[in-house]
Amino acid sequence: MKKRKLPAPNVSYLRPGSFRNMDEKALRGMICNPIYAGIASFPKVVDDEAWIKAAAQFIAEEGVEQFLVNMLYVLRRSLQEEQEEQEDLEERRASLQDEDENFFIYCSHDGLPMVALRDDFACVGEYLFEHLEWSTVQDLISQPVLTLVFRNGHTLPLLCPDCGQSFHADEDQLLQALSGLSLIDIEWDYENEVLLLYFGQLPEVVEDLAALDEIPAREVLEVHLNVVYGLTCPGYQDD
DSSP, X not given: OOOXXXXXXXXXXXXXXXXXXXXXXXXHHHHHOGGGGXXXXXXXXXXXXXXXXXXXXXXXXXOHHHHHHHHXXXXXXHHHHHHHHHHHHHHHHHHXXXXXXXXXXXXXXXXXXXXXXXXXXXXXXXXXXXXXXXXXXXXXXXXXXXXXXXXXXXXXXXXXXXXXXXXXXXXXXXXXXXTTOEEEEEEEETTTTEEEEEEEOOOSSOSOGGGGGGOOOSEEEEXXXXXXXXXXXXXXXXX
């Protein structure tokens, strides 16, 4: 008797942090991928009940077999990518680890943590300012996590400094507080190991660049360091 073939996956895999490239197949892939409910080192993006309800609806529409095929596909991709990133991170940490620090490597210029990106280590401050400096907050989106949208097209997820999940805040109040403001300073809370993002109002006309250092902060957000990995750029395409 000829063995029946399993159906092919009918979803696509979307790397966490590249939600700007979301389409229907990628959204369906998220529904089939349990990492978004929080597994191992993957942060919880949705609660268990929401993920289970979405998965149950998928199963009702397309069947258990198709769901399981899709789940194996996206879960394997997620775990493989996580393993590769962890191996790369450990290799870089081993080469740059300071004897006096047990975990974080700090930038010698401003004392902010260094983060391992795909191509190299980068200072958190330099990396964020390279993409977000001078650009104002334009919007706030809530799915899949609370995310700031800047006028230059970049987006930055807001993650709770305690749990690393989506920021806990009233969306309307937060947008009202940050709309039109720009990122003006970044600090690192060494005791609590959280990132402090300072937002202020840039002047319409800048006559003296030194005056930019005197801009008062109007809002301060405490966020998890992992927000850096979720920064997206206009036109970025995942491979």
